[in-house]
Amino acid sequence: MSDQPDRPPATSGGRRMLRRELSTGFRRALGLTALGTLLPGAGLTRTRSRAWGWFLLLTFLGSIATVVVLAATRGVTKVGLVIASNTRYLLILTLVLAVGGLVWCASIIATAVQSRPRRLDRARTRSLAIFTTLMVAVVGGTAYKGAEFALIGRDTVGVIFKASGLKPGQGAKVVNEPDVDPWRDTPRVNILLLGSDAGVGREGTRTDSMIVASTDTKTGRTVLISLPRNLQRVPLPETSKLRAWWPGGVYGIPNCPRQEKEASDACMLNAIWMEVDAFRAQNPGAYPADDEAPGRSEIRDVIGEVLGLKIDHTVVVDLEGFRQLINAMGGVTINVKLGGYDGKTPIPYGPLTANGTYAHAFDKPGPMKMNGYQALWYARSRAADDDYNRMSRQRCVVQAVVNQVSPTAMLGQYAEIARIARENIYTDIPAENLPAFVELVERIQKAGKYVSVGIDPTHGINTGNPDYDKIRTIVQQAITPPAPKPRSTSTTGGQQTPTRTPAPGTTTTPTTDPADVDPCA
Incomplete structure (x- = not known):
């Protein structure tokens, strides 16, 4: 097909007719090429390759219709997560996008070539080529x-979401069946959140932030339990x-610190991970070779023993990764509480100045939109108070993140979030259970009920010599949902029927939910 114009008609009327035909044909070619860009094959349906055009168009529309039906019946988020959490589906999606993109591009070029008028002049031919x-x-x-x-997602899912480190019987039981509540057989899920300070200039891994999120899967009511380091x-x-080093079953009794150990934080809970690393170095065959971080498994099991809870899953976030994730969220709004024992002391943060003071401070109580740097400092700073106030702030930061995170909104930062997750996050939640956990987060957000528990002196706990039976009682009381409020009186046939009262000496479940008083508000 030549792009050179034929010899024009001799008459002026013929030349005007030719110009009109060329102008009309040029606009038609542009329109069909644009149509083929919007809908693959649509432009080709008006050319001699109309059969291929209709095949491509109907295939595309059928695929779109299938996706719409699935999204309408299963939910957009659930369908997206089913694909995003399955490495096989992600590989298929990669191939579909690659091959489909090539075919689509080829159909656009074919549309432009076949719809271009034969006698189109050079200028318009060039314009059509540029547009195409x-x-x-x-x-x-x-x-x-x-x-x-899709490839990034496949790599991320393969690296992060794997059921490693789980012992038989561990892990939340999830029902992955259509139109079935995934938490039908699991009334409560306990997830251990660990903040790790491992990094350049630090020896080993210390878990200075340890929070267990215990959630009622039916109501979304969540208890956040902080453990002091x-x-x-x-x-x-x-x-x-x-127990080979402490046969009595108590970490630190009777010989802490051990003679070869000089760390000032020896035999504290946050040193368990490092203790395991030291034990493994002296006993190479003590842990399975495929257990890449036995310290992580030990700290999970120890915390479960401390609280009297079965820990279903563990999430470990490096502190630098936490900062980056908050930035990827677009920041988080936190209700600032001032520090000090009087609750009026500004909380300093930032780099140290020449005179030894911090460059900044949280000095105004109330809601504040924080970036990752500020949120990390707010959760970590203890210059104005102690570990226990810091633990309270950490629970409030976790609560704010869970309330404000939006899986849909974060899709726009998908590649960056995937990179951050690969480098800074570990979890033993299996990939196939991700849709269930997203649904659980939605239930938590909808309920908006959090119970905040600190294992600290405010609850009568001596961290140097704790009463673990008392700790477990505190935990059980916190996770037990309140009883329905009793009816005062009812009227039947004009007569009042008093509400039953418990017999003397019996105990009842409190009817006031501690979650109704939000310490982070």
């Missing part, structure tokens, strides 16, 4: 980025390898 190139770039670039995101004399589970 731009359309191909738009479709090809979009398909390329989509395939790239300086908790001592912690009980070791029967299966703990550390």
Whole structure:
């Protein structure tokens, strides 16, 4: 097909007719090329390759209809997560986007070539070529980025979401069946959140932030339990390898610190991970070779023993990763509480100045939109108070993040979040259970009920010599949902029927939910 015009008609009327035909044909070619960019094959349906055009168009529309039906019946978030959490689906999606993008681009070029008038002049031919190139770039670039995101997701899921480190019987039981409540068989899920300070200039891994989120899967009511880093004399589970060093089953009794150990934080709860690393170094065969971080498993089991809870899953976030994730969320709004024992002392943060003071301070109580740097300092600073106030702030930060995170909104930062997660987050939640956990987060957000518990002196706990039976009682009282409020009186046939009162000497479940008083508000 030549782009050179034929010899024009001799008459002026013929030349005007030719110009009109060329102008109309040029606009038609542009329109069909644009249509083929919006809907693959649509432009080709008006050319001699109309059969291929209809095939591509109907295939595309059928695929879109299938996705719409699935989204309408299963929910957009659930369908997206089913795909995003399955490495096989992500590989298929990558191939579909790559091959589909190439075919789509080819159909755009074919539309432009076949719809171009034979006698189109050079200037318009060049314009059509430029327009077609731009359309191909738009479709090809979009398909390329989509395939790239699918590959990133596949890599991220393979690295992070794997059921490693779980012992038989551990892990939440999830029902992955259509139209079935995934938490039907699991009334409560306990997730251990660990903040790790491992990094350049630090020896080993200290878990200075330890919070257990215990959630009622039906109501979304969640209890956040903070454990102090300086908790001592912690009980070791029967299966703990550390019992070889502490046969009495108590970490730190009777010989803490051990003669070869000089760390000032020896035998505190936050040193368990480092203690396991030291034990493993002296006993190379003590832990399975495929257990990449036995300290992580030990701290999970020890905390479960301390609280009297079965820990279903563990999430470990490096502190630098926490900062980056908050930034990827676009920040988080936290209700600032001032420090000090009087609750009126500004909380300093930031780099130290020449005179030894911090450069900044949280000095105004009330809601504040924080970036990752500020949120990390708010959760970590103890310059104005102590560990126990810091633990309270950490629970409030976790609560704010859970309330404000939006899986849909964060899709726009998908590639960056995937990179952050690969480098800074560990979890033993299996990938196939991700949709269930997203649904659980939605239930938590909808309920908006949090009970905040600190294992600290405010609850009568001596962290140097704790009463673990008392700790477990506090935990059980916190996770037990309140009883329905009793009816005062009822009227039946004009007569009042008094509400029954418990017999003397009996105990009842409180009817006031501690979650109704939000310490973070």
